Amino acid sequence: MILENDLVIIRYSDRVYIKRVKKGESLNVKSHILKYDDIIGKEEGIFLNGFFVAKPTLEEIVKYGFKRETQIVYPKDAFYTTIKLDIPSCKRILEFGMGSAVMSAIILKTMKEDAILYTHEENQKAYDNAIKNLKTFGFLDDRLKATLANYNDAKYDEGFFDCAFIDTKEPWEYIDKLHKELKPGANVCFLVPTYNQVSKLLESLKDKFFVYEISEILLRKLKPNPDRLRPEDFMPAHTAILIFSRNINHSC
Amino acid sequence: MILENDLVIIRYSDRVYIKRVKKGESLNVKSHILKYDDIIGKEEGIFLNGFFVAKPTLEEIVKYGFKRETQIVYPKDAFYTTIKLDIPSCKRILEFGMGSAVMSAIILKTMKEDAILYTHEENQKAYDNAIKNLKTFGFLDDRLKATLANYNDAKYDEGFFDCAFIDTKEPWEYIDKLHKELKPGANVCFLVPTYNQVSKLLESLKDKFFVYEISEILLRKLKPNPDRLRPEDFMPAHTAILIFSRNINHSC
């Protein structure tokens, strides 16, 4: 049931809004009005005057709710990576940088109760925004260890981490440390935006990480018109390149 | 550590094998030999004579380990859907049909300890294969309620399910029942392979489900060669179309 102060997602045609509903307030889209008094106290899934109202999904929260200090990890990339890394099976998960905490939020949601996410962000502004995003939308709990620092300045035991998600500008600067602090065989995803970075990263991974997949994901959406079914006119052409690798056993 | 009888993934160049390692046995690829005696007792992440050996990820198990009675749900589609449906937040999850149980396995891995997956498969052969896949690879537990039946022949309380994944040939045959047995606002993904099915499904969803996204995912892989970086020569052009919708509140 939608209660006052609940967070809701409101869709009207192509537009999407994430809002906290307050009595007496309303949303006005192209001279169509959704009065919050008409939805408070109702079960979610409301379809009224062309507005659809429901509680936001995880995706809607990170996509429409999170404030962005940086380029975010797109849901298509984040979702693929989360299961590819098999986050539900990992106990100690390494992440850096946090960016706007999209990936942190999804990992926290997906990992088990006894798992810990160790995340790092060296930029104060990004860190503050990331933590605020997590706090505002209820993702903060004891399973998160967030450090305001460059990963190279943090210290972990050898073979400490089960897996890692690395979204940083110069990932090749961290390979020796990663090789040491990750378990043998640990699954690692690097996210970079340019082909030059892929080449440079691949060079740095040699003999330390086994690269088993490099992927770009294109998401092509269709317009929901049954009589004139066709894709949307535009789509993102590029968000990120994902490099999946596994830590090579030191004794090899 | 890799022990005798452990399941391992073995990669050699473009080839991938999933095997149980037995003492005295070996894998022979293009006259290169990997003796299992050389890997038993070692930490995973072994890189030896061009072979990479580790414990299989969730993806590798469903992709290379599962026997296929039917077209499987591809990892790219399954992973996206799993987080899009926010499976970790759902307590009662509906699925039909099971197919080869790829999606069942990923849902079971991702959902919480107190959640239940109610899955349905009416084809005896597919059902047996699906259950066998889950059993062989350790996915079976009390959180799975698998029924050998068409979903239309099963009976659930009104508003019972939190979300649903529907992979069946004529999904429009189930809309009234779904509308009733899903919670208001419940998130539902339909998977179909053809555009005709999308059109017909969209017609059937009117006034009962709010469609918020129809997507096709293209996964373009790059060859891991830093000096000659380029995409692979071929890629899947089509696996499935994913229709994401939310159950409209009955009182609307």
Place this chain on the structure above:
Amino acid sequence: MILENDLVIIRYSDRVYIKRVKKGESLNVKSHILKYDDIIGKEEGIFLNGFFVAKPTLEEIVKYGFKRETQIVYPKDAFYTTIKLDIPSCKRILEFGMGSAVMSAIILKTMKEDAILYTHEENQKAYDNAIKNLKTFGFLDDRLKATLANYNDAKYDEGFFDCAFIDTKEPWEYIDKLHKELKPGANVCFLVPTYNQVSKLLESLKDKFFVYEISEILLRKLKPNPDRLRPEDFMPAHTAILIFSRNINHSC
């Protein structure tokens, strides 16, 4: 050499302009100024203050010069179709509708001196705009027979046309006539925007046209930055579906 009143293409960063250069005039982009007096009398290919100036290519003329009364045929689709239909080998070419004459212009440019393009447009406004586009940019000549009419109201001899390009809303309305007025084996491209149209068209073509390819073309552009090479952020996700077929011999 660029002379006064010449048509030029001017590029500045991501922006593109097609202009006629006049003495004393200038182009002002984000407070950068290109004085036409500085380019008149110079060889084309001028790179000055961040502006690139040259005579427009065929593509630039139809893309930036042509006025649009309708959705245009995109260069990527038009170029592929033109050579696929082997326009340089065709003597009598059929087209309808003209739309904004993008395809007419490209066909006229590509076909041989002794070929004739028979084009049809039933909408007066579109027709006027199409002819004006062709005239303004110098494509009009005796090899064009443009008719303000629906193709069904025009009359041609049996087996008259060597090939055809059909861009109309209900192409299935013309199949019998096309089958008759095209040469046996004639190459025909139908352009439609929706999957429903493809299905309906395919039904109508049975036993009369042999469909040998149905294609969608995705053009993914890269940003021209050698140190940070990556695709552009967005791309068209959809413009048209192209159905290529050949006329079946009547006696079959």
Place this chain on the structure above:
Amino acid sequence: MILENDLVIIRYSDRVYIKRVKKGESLNVKSHILKYDDIIGKEEGIFLNGFFVAKPTLEEIVKYGFKRETQIVYPKDAFYTTIKLDIPSCKRILEFGMGSAVMSAIILKTMKEDAILYTHEENQKAYDNAIKNLKTFGFLDDRLKATLANYNDAKYDEGFFDCAFIDTKEPWEYIDKLHKELKPGANVCFLVPTYNQVSKLLESLKDKFFVYEISEILLRKLKPNPDRLRPEDFMPAHTAILIFSRNINHSC
């Protein structure tokens, strides 16, 4: 009309054959037989026992008829480039290397009667194959000047060429010469397969060529089934990256 010794394209389901028809001979596909005696003397566009028979298009000749000594330029890339370079408007066209002469054939077909294609191939085996392909399928005429040499060893006047198509491994080795021998503003397409080459080429073009587009073309085909419309299962993920640029006026 199909005569004895004519070249025909024969399609049967997904299979495509290019053949010269001889009396008394036949084509046998999966125990279905096409007797050439049944098609000789008939108009093309024959649809008989599931076989479709017609005279080959330009595309079918280069794709199925040409022998390949090297990776060919794909039709999707060749067609786009041909019109993008506005070949029908060019009088002196430069090409190197010839490869298997796919692009040479398409240029020869598309350029005007008074134009000349100057093409270069330094590898004897590739050259012989290219010339043989052109000869076998009737593309050879006086408008072709083919040189068995590296372009750097050929000599042309300053500002000689109207446009160029460059398909060579190290295109950056030719930039100064190209800059000089191409007209100011001349349109040039470079084709390379890797991202590293794109970066290196872009560096070399600085101040000499203005890059206005870098493209990859993805061609996604649909299966011609009206009731179950869907894309084909696989598609080429990569063939080439096309860099389009224009020669900068020397005096700039």
